[in-house]
Amino acid sequence: MNSAPRDPPHPGEAGNTHHVMPAEERAEYERLRRHAAVRHRRARRAGSSVLLLLALLLAPLAVVAAWVHDTVSDTGRYVATVAPLASAPPVQDVLINRLTDRVVDNVDVQAVTDSLVRTLQDAGAPPSVLDGAASLEGPLRNAVRTVVDRTVTRVITSEAFQQVWEGANRRSHAAVVNMLAGDREGAVGAVNGTIQLDVGEVVDQVRERLVDAGFEKAAAIPDTDRTITLFETEQLGKAQDAMRLLDVLGTWLPVLTVVVAALAVWTAPAHRVMLMITATGVGVMMVGLLVALAVVRRVYLDSVPPAVLPGDAAATVYDTFVRFLRDSTLTLLVVSVITALVAYLYGPGRLARGVRTAADRGTTATGRALENAGARTGAVGRRLAGHRQWITGVVMGAAALTLVLWNHPTVGAVALVVGIALAVLLVLAILAAAAGAAGQAADQAEQRTVP
Secondary structure (H helix, E strand, O other): OOOOOOOOOOHHHHHHOOOOOOHHHHHHHHHHHHHHHHHHHHHHHHHHHHHHHHHHHHHHHHHHHHHHHHHHHOHHHHHHHHHHHHHOHHHHHHHHHHHHHHHHHOOOHHHHHHHHHHHHHHOOOOHHHHHHHHOOHHHHHHHHHHHHHHHHHHHHOOHHHHHHHHHHHHHOOHHHHHHHHOOOOOOEEEEOOEEEEEOHHHHHHHHHHHHHOOOHHHHHOOOOOOEEEEEEOOOHHHHHHHHHHHHHHOOHHHHHHHHHHHHHHHHOOOHHHHHHHHHHHHHHHHHHHHHHHHHHHHHHHHHOOOOOOOHHHHHHHHHHHHHHHHHHHHHHHHHHHHHHHHHHHOOOOHHHHHHHHHHHHHHHHHHHHHHHOOOOOHHHHHHHHHOHHHHHHHHHHHHHHHHHHOOOOOHHHHHHHHHHHHHHHHHHHHHHHOOOHHHHHHHHHHHHHOO
């Protein structure tokens, strides 16, 4: 049956006319649209992959740069870094032994025994007495060392010394900057490929205590050789250049890394999958950084001769200086694992669906129990149930913002924030389930009747 031809449209009816594509033209149009969509997805996938690679490469460098920047620029952070060295037994033993050696070396025990022998000889003492006086050098030297060691130990292990140590480091915090710049000022400095600690104030205190205890000879302790070598490396110049660069980038490199990672997730066609991949990649990079710290520790211990610093003291020095870096790396590793886990649980996987179903059943059962007990949440609970996704996003965003604003968060801080966020989500889900089935049905009917 042939249809009657249409009349030409009036000018006012032009907007109501539709162009009907032939089948071949529509097929070609759909093919081109699919091809453009595929090209667009490929471009987005390639761009997000490049951004992801850049973020993963920047992640460990950003952590190290932030640690260097905080340690150098924040006096409180620097003092907190070096303060444990004053109470570390291996470091205390090194200070006690070296200060005792210097004091004993400046007490001329041989001169004392020679003077005693001459006095006895002038007094006409028999040869046996003179021989006995000459043999007093060894016991007298041991006695002097015992007294000096006891006095030095009392000074080094006292709380007053720890306060002096912290005060000296606080006042000379600029010395760390000078060390990185290659200057020789303050308590810590770089000299000929070594990083040295100036213990001049400790020497002065020990000398004063010994003089007060009756060792006038201690006043002759020289002011030279008042340093202890902490690090020794032939690459100190290059390390100083790298540290200065990291210090400059310490503020902005972490921000840049976060922005690049966020762009990688945003440009990817599948945001959740890319978030999971990014978090997993950052976690792997943090594991690699922990392994690198362990390798550098081994290299450092092998490069320090025992005559310069005993092995246990060198290990204590290294572990003390990098402990905040290690803590930050562990914290970021935990955050990455939690982020990847949350991204997975929001996906269509069987395990993720099972966890969500079990959580829904638990909160629903608890909410129904509250409802049966007369504790209905009414309209508030129905609003919570109707905006569950938005509320979940707000709670998770608040938790992430809390960690961002937290000053140097630790693994414990991350666990606390995540625990609070989960507790809040559980409470809100229970309140939503306690709204009452009748009220929810009424709300649904009202929504259907609204034009």
